[in-house]
Amino acid sequence: MIEKKDVEKLASLARITIPDDQIEKVRKDIDTILAYVSQINEAHDLTSSEYNYNSGVKNFMREDTEPHESGKFTDVLLKSAPKSDKGYIEVKKIL
Numbered sequence: 889m890i891e892k893k894d895v896e897k898l899a900s901l902a903r904i905t906i907p908d909d910q911i912e913k914v915r916k917d918i919d920t921i922l923a924y925v926s927q928i929n930e931a932h933d934l935t936s937s938e939y940n941y942n943s944g945v946k947n948f949m950r951e952d953t954e955p956h957e958s959g960k961f962t963d964v965l966l967k968s969a970p971k972s973d974k975g976y977i978e979v980k981k982i983l
Contacts, residue, residue, distance in 0.1 A: 890918050 895915045899906045906914055962975070971978035 890915055890922070 892911055892915060895911050966972045969977040
């Protein structure tokens, strides 16, 4: 927990003045923020690559080797489109 003297020190470093009646509210707000940051750090620790590796999660994507030749399926795709013009599929203009 952050103490009153810590809030006063932070206010001094930030060159702001916090009225005495507001220091307790600011202290509670800072505690809440630090608790949230702690939760984020815990979530990050759980999702690190080391954790995923140890949990057995693997990438099942194939390697990008031997791609098909350029334009091999262009004619088939253009024929299946409702409208095409000069090698491009025509779509309705949406603004």
